[in-house]
Amino acid sequence: MNLVPRIRTRPLGKLHVPTVTLAHGGGGKAMKDLIDDVFVEAFDNPLLSPLDDQARLDLAALAGFGDRLAFTTDSFVVDPLIFPGGDIGKLAVCGTVNDLAVGGALPLYLSCAVIIEEGIAVDLLRQIARSMAGAAAAAEVKIITGDTKVVSKAACDKIFITTTGVGVISAGIELGAQYVRPGDVVLVNGFLGDHGAAILCARGDMALETPIASDCAPLHDLVASLLAAAPATRFLRDPTRGGVATVLNEIAEAAEVSIEIDETQTPIREEVRGFCEILGLDPLYLANEGKFVAVVPVEQSTRALDALRAHPLGRDATTIGCVRHGEPGRVTMRTVFGGERIVDMLVGEQLPRIC
Amino acid sequence: MRYVDEYRDHAKAKILCKAIEQTVRGLKIDESRPLQIMEVCGGHTHSIFRYGIEGMLPKAIELVHGPGCPVCVLPMGRVDDCVAIAERPEVIFTTFGDAMRVPGSRGSLLQAKANGADVRMVYSPMDALALARKAPEREVVFFGIGFETTMPSTALTVLQAEREGITNFSVFCNHITIVPTIKAILDSPGLHLDGFLGPGHVSMVVGTAPYGFIARFYRKPMVIAGFEPLDILQSIWMVLKQIEEGRCEIENQYARIVPEAGNVPALQAVARVYELREFFEWRGLGSIDHSGVKIREAYARFDAERKFGVPNVKIADPKCCQCGEVLKGVIKPWQCKVFGLACTPETPLGALMVSSEGACSAYYQYGGVKRHSPADEVSAA
Numbered sequence: 192m193n194l195v196p197r198i199r200t201r202p203l204g205k206l207h208v209p210t211v212t213l214a215h216g217g218g219g220k221a222m223k224d225l226i227d228d229v230f231v232e233a234f235d236n237p238l239l240s241p242l243d244d245q246a247r248l249d250l251a252a253l254a255g256f257g258d259r260l261a262f263t264t265d266s267f268v269v270d271p272l273i274f275p276g277g278d279i280g281k282l283a284v285c286g287t288v289n290d291l292a293v294g295g296a297l298p299l300y301l302s303c304a305v306i307i308e309e310g311i312a313v314d315l316l317r318q319i320a321r322s323m324a325g326a327a328a329a330a331e332v333k334i335i336t337g338d339t340k341v342v343s344k345a346a347c348d349k350i351f352i353t354t355t356g357v358g359v360i361s362a363g364i365e366l367g368a369q370y371v372r373p374g375d376v377v378l379v380n381g382f383l384g385d386h387g388a389a390i391l392c393a394r395g396d397m398a399l400e401t402p403i404a405s406d407c408a409p410l411h412d413l414v415a416s417l418l419a420a421a422p423a424t425r426f427l428r429d430p431t432r433g434g435v436a437t438v439l440n441e442i443a444e445a446a447e448v449s450i451e452i453d454e455t456q457t458p459i460r461e462e463v464r465g466f467c468e469i470l471g472l473d474p475l476y477l478a479n480e481g482k483f484v485a486v487v488p489v490e491q492s493t494r495a496l497d498a499l500r501a502h503p504l505g506r507d508a509t510t511i512g513c514v515r516h517g518e519p520g521r522v523t524m525r526t527v528f529g530g531e532r533i534v535d536m537l538v539g540e541q542l543p544r545i546c
Numbered sequence: 547m548r549y550v551d552e553y554r555d556h557a558k559a560k561i562l563c564k565a566i567e568q569t570v571r572g573l574k575i576d577e578s579r580p581l582q583i584m585e586v587c588g589g590h591t592h593s594i595f596r597y598g599i600e601g602m603l604p605k606a607i608e609l610v611h612g613p614g615c616p617v618c619v620l621p622m623g624r625v626d627d628c629v630a631i632a633e634r635p636e637v638i639f640t641t642f643g644d645a646m647r648v649p650g651s652r653g654s655l656l657q658a659k660a661n662g663a664d665v666r667m668v669y670s671p672m673d674a675l676a677l678a679r680k681a682p683e684r685e686v687v688f689f690g691i692g693f694e695t696t697m698p699s700t701a702l703t704v705l706q707a708e709r710e711g712i713t714n715f716s717v718f719c720n721h722i723t724i725v726p727t728i729k730a731i732l733d734s735p736g737l738h739l740d741g742f743l744g745p746g747h748v749s750m751v752v753g754t755a756p757y758g759f760i761a762r763f764y765r766k767p768m769v770i771a772g773f774e775p776l777d778i779l780q781s782i783w784m785v786l787k788q789i790e791e792g793r794c795e796i797e798n799q800y801a802r803i804v805p806e807a808g809n810v811p812a813l814q815a816v817a818r819v820y821e822l823r824e825f826f827e828w829r830g831l832g833s834i835d836h837s838g839v840k841i842r843e844a845y846a847r848f849d850a851e852r853k854f855g856v857p858n859v860k861i862a863d864p865k866c867c868q869c870g871e872v873l874k875g876v877i878k879p880w881q882c883k884v885f886g887l888a889c890t891p892e893t894p895l896g897a898l899m900v901s902s903e904g905a906c907s908a909y910y911q912y913g914g915v916k917r918h919s920p921a922d923e924v925s926a927a
Contacts, residue, residue: 396669464547470669471592471644471902528775529556530598535911538891539656542643543669544592544902 216341261296276405296358330409387477408481420498449517471544553774588615588903610875611905625650753808830869
């Protein structure tokens with residue numbers, strides 16, 4: 192559905208320098224040229240092009256999609272900017288799209304605020320903006336408002352991006368940890384820890400030869416398939432920072448239940464397992480950018496799994512555990528070895544072990 | 547994963563657990579005074595918790611998590627020295643990741659980094675040397691930490707730096723050696739240990755001979771163990787077998803990695819670069835004679851301690867800490883007065899809460915699943 196009438200386009204400014212300087216943040220012609228040539232050129236859409244101080248959305252048209260707005264924001268500060276499977280631009284779009292999607296919302300619009308360290312190559316910025324545009328097209332959202340700031344050297348690390356997203360939740364969809372009940376089943380839509388391992392690997396400190404690609408992807412369509420097949424789905428969350436372990440702890444705490452997962456059922460790629468073995472990391476705490484944890488009632492779990500597996504982003508979906516009465520807030524794992532251990536919240540950052 | 551999954555096989559684990567149970571039954575152990583087996587090495591502690599091995603053993607066996615986590619036993623004063631070196635403007639201070647969180651009296655390296663010190667995580671001392679090559683205008687200091695496992699790689703890096711004539715590289719040497727510490731534990735009063743799992747990686751370097759005295763003089767069995775869960779179960783069974791048969795020997799379960807004579811070139815590099823210190827301070831255990839090494843005079847120019855004249859302050863462990871008693875198996879982690887209360891992985895007071903290999907931190911995070919909550923234990927005590 193097209194929400195706005197087409198607005199007449201104006202001629203776009205052009206950049207003629209290879210790197211971004213403080214001049215491009217000064218508010219004058221240089222800044223306008225940067226915004227036009229890099230961002231408007233890439234994001235091109237009628238809501239953005241007038242470059243007013245705000246994008247205006249038609250309420251009646253939004254209401255056609257559902258009965259509640261979903262609104263979320265996230266900042267992205269990844270090092271390196273470009274990594275196997277994605278870059279900061281794709282990440283900034285998918286991350287916010289997924290935060291909307293796991294609330295059961297149809298993602299519609301994003302904002303994009305970029306903080307740029309002076310000295311960044313315009314070509315790199317262009318590449319990232321185009322990547323954002325590509326990801327937005329794949330996620331079927333529009334980037335309709337934005338901001339750029341240029342800061343002096345070392346005031347930020349190359350490029351920081353903040354995206355804010357608006358989506359609409361259709362009537363009848365109610366997701367939340369408070370709906371989780373003992374007996375429910377915990378699903379994931381594929382291999383865990385890919386993004387975290389890809390980023391650590393891409394930093395190049397380890398000189399490993401196996402490339403691990405980030406799983407960065409928009410999940411809105413997969414979530415829609417899941418909710419269509421298993422409308423009683425209780426809860427969804429994307430296990431980004433802190434990984435699946437953190438999300439499971441959050442669910443167990445909020446729902447005052449215990450959760451038991453089975454290590455033999457937890458899908459982790461061989462490369463990621465190997466990587467974690469070498470560094471002494473636990474893949475359950477590694478970030479994901481194209482995964483969700485879903486809690487569904489047991490009677491809909493087969494349908495849920497079938498629906499997920501029929502989708503390209505859910506081919507490796509599987510059950511990893513179940514919700515139990517047990518001690519509220521406790522997450523345990525039955526290990527491959529037959530033992531049992533607690534999966535706790537991570538304290539601080541995971542650091543590689545010495546030996 | 548080949549060569550790993552084979553050692554995590556559930557079916558084989560069941561067979562071993564059964565064998566352990568049978569042997570224990572034959573020993574007729576009073577559950578109120580269980581057999582205490584100490585795993586010396588932090589890597590073992592980590593595996594034991596990660597795979598939930600404690601819960602698979604009969605109640606008559608109690609695992610005592612020993613002092614073998616080099617990050618945990620580093621005393622506050624040494625961390626303060628690290629921070630003092632790292633804070634020098636010309637210094638790039640390089641360290642293994644998990645040493646960054648160890649608290650000193652003025653905070654950890656992680657905090658020093660946040661305050662502007664140039665602290666960088668490396669995976670090997672060779673990475674630190676590469677950094678020194680790339681930044682000749684800076685002083686690169688490597689935080690040498692660990693037992694004989696990591697000692698040779700630091701020594702080889704010093705030798706490499708010497709060959710290349712690199713002058714802006716030095717090591718802040720905190721390497722420690724396990725044997726005097728095992729001896730100190732065996733000499734301490736009120737000790738009940740019935741046997742040991744010997745450290746696998748350390749033994750890969752030193753071989754099996756240095757442990758001979760444990761069997762000969764202290765009459766305790768030891769089995770040098772690998773780090774996979776099946777290795778650990780098999781090693782426990784081997785210790786029990788020795789007890790059953792009245793033997794006290796140093797056996798080698800980890801023969802696929804540990805040669806009886808150790809790694810000779812590694813030992814040569816170690817002997818060339820280091821000499822024993824008269825004593826070294828351990829967090830939780832106090833000062834132990836000949837338990838640390840320092841860089842020899844001949845390599846003084848690679849010794850950060852000499853180069854930067856570190857203050858070398860001594861700071862006593864907090865009085866409330868009972869790390870020493872936990873380390874010796876006198877009390878369990880959750881029986882410590884401050885466990886889970888004042889002392890948590892976020893704000894560790896004692897050595898054993900510092901790294902994921904420390905017994906207390908492992909208990910806190912991976913938890914003995916069926917034990918009481920720490921608060922109950924404390925109020926009951």
